[in-house]
Amino acid sequence: MAYHSDTQAVHGGREDFRELGVHAPPLDFSTTYPVPSLESGRDSIDALAQGKANADSPIYARLHNPTVDRYEKAFAAMEKAEASIAFASGMASIHGVLQALRIRDMQDGVKRNRIIAVRPLYGCTDHLLACGLLGFDVTWVNQDRIADEIDETVALIVVETPANPTLSLVDIESVVTQSGGVPVMVDNTFATPLLQQPLELGATFSVHSGTKYLGGHGDVLAGIVATNEEWAARIRQVRILTGGNLHPMAAYLLHRSLPTLALRVERAQENARTLVDRLAAHPQVAALYYPGFADSDPTDIVGRQMKGTGSVITLEMHGGFAAATSMMQNVKLFTPAVSLGSTDSLIEHPAGLTHRIVAEEGREEGGITEGMIRIAVGIEYIDDLWVDLEQALESLPVLTRRTA
Numbered sequence: 001m002a003y004h005s006d007t008q009a010v011h012g013g014r015e016d017f018r019e020l021g022v023h024a025p026p027l028d029f030s031t032t033y034p035v036p037s038l039e040s041g042r043d044s045i046d047a048l049a050q051g052k053a054n055a056d057s058p059i060y061a062r063l064h065n066p067t068v069d070r071y072e073k074a075f076a077a078m079e080k081a082e083a084s085i086a087f088a089s090g091m092a093s094i095h096g097v098l099q100a101l102r103i104r105d106m107q108d109g110v111k112r113n114r115i116i117a118v119r120p121l122y123g124c125t126d127h128l129l130a131c132g133l134l135g136f137d138v139t140w141v142n143q144d145r146i147a148d149e150i151d152e153t154v155a156l157i158v159v160e161t162p163a164n165p166t167l168s169l170v171d172i173e174s175v176v177t178q179s180g181g182v183p184v185m186v187d188n189t190f191a192t193p194l195l196q197q198p199l200e201l202g203a204t205f206s207v208h209s210g211t212k213y214l215g216g217h218g219d220v221l222a223g224i225v226a227t228n229e230e231w232a233a234r235i236r237q238v239r240i241l242t243g244g245n246l247h248p249m250a251a252y253l254l255h256r257s258l259p260t261l262a263l264r265v266e267r268a269q270e271n272a273r274t275l276v277d278r279l280a281a282h283p284q285v286a287a288l289y290y291p292g293f294a295d296s297d298p299t300d301i302v303g304r305q306m307k308g309t310g311s312v313i314t315l316e317m318h319g320g321f322a323a324a325t326s327m328m329q330n331v332k333l334f335t336p337a338v339s340l341g342s343t344d345s346l347i348e349h350p351a352g353l354t355h356r357i358v359a360e361e362g363r364e365e366g367g368i369t370e371g372m373i374r375i376a377v378g379i380e381y382i383d384d385l386w387v388d389l390e391q392a393l394e395s396l397p398v399l400t401r402r403t404a
């Protein structure tokens with residue numbers, strides 16, 4: 001019987017506990033493992049080097065780790081994926097996908113050098129694609145014009161939905177329909193697998209910064225890719241060769257956070273909904289970006305593709321950059337800091353921080369302005385959050401209210 005995802009989150013990767021006689025996941029810090037015999041060691045190395053998920057012996061921690069493997073299995077079930085591959089950070093997981101494209105090219109004896117991407121993306125993802133470090137040329141397009149750009153040189157289509165920091169939504173099914181069979185990578189960090197499952201909609205990769213909701217407590221740097229077994233084998237090969245492995249302690253913490261993911265996501269989302277209503281009525285706020293607005297979601301992506309609205313809100317201040325700076329300085333309960341998805345609420349300035357690495361024209365194309373601030377809502381008591389935001393808004397000079 002298939003369990004509901006909330007139950008799956010509590011029990012995933014723990015199926016053998018009775019057999020093992022334990023109630024918490026064993027934490028394996030070994031960097032090397034005894035090989036039963038040279039022959040079996042060789043077989044295990046061959047299997048892992050080909051990208052298999054398991055072998056008789058883990059051999060060495062860069063090739064396999066049982067604690068990480070346990071978390072990967074639990075997470076893959078939540079994404080309804082055949083497999084998932086964990087990395088030391090979200091950026092390492094995106095790098096893993098990009099390098100796996102090279103492995104496919106070597107297998108196929110062709111070179112596909114172009115990536116089609118929809119802005120905005122998280123700042124470092126945008127920069128990684130735009131700077132050409134990995135030898136790909138990127139074509140930035142509107143989500144409705146992807147089909148126009150497809151040819152045999154395209155290796156990957158990259159989208160983020162909801163996108164960082166404007167919360168704009170991308171229709172995954174439409175992207176897949178336009179792709180002509182080119183793999184589609186969806187950054188699912190803002191939604192989590194509880195609100196959105198990109199592989200069910202035809203995407204090939206769902207990537208996450210596990211540093212956010214999946215870790216959930218602001219103390220783990222992590223990334224993960226959910227995909228099919230064919231791509232998973234290539235991505236594991238990249239991980240073995242480039243070593244961006246997730247540490248087993250981080251995997252243990254991520255696995256421990258999975259059972260409370262639904263509670264945290266739901267509470268933060270409920271808080272965000274209330275804050276949006278109150279912010280919308282405040283005269284210092286010029287515009288709000290939030291997936292729950294009908295005009296930002298004309299094709300009903302919320303409901304059809306995404307089960308909720310998430311817990312990030314971006315606002316445009318009437319007073320522009322000066323007001324955004326003051327807001328960040330004036331909050332007392334919110335922490336002025338990048339990142340999101342933690343139990344506590346954070347506030348940051350995308351143009352100056354998370355997206356500073358993106359060239360000015362890229363920020364402009366992605367709709368990222370100097371007067372924008374991004375709020376990552378946590379699970380605190382709602383009225384305490386509002387009181388803090390309200391006093392920060394009220395402490396802005398009255399003058400700025402007239403400068404819209």
Ligand SMILES: Cc1ncc(COP(=O)(O)O)c(C=O)c1O
Pocket residue numbers: 089090091092122124125160164187189190208209210211221222223339
């Ligand atoms: C949407 C998104 N994707 C990827 C990343 C990169 O993840 P990490 O910081 O874990 O490398 C981030 C980080 O903020 C992000 O917001």
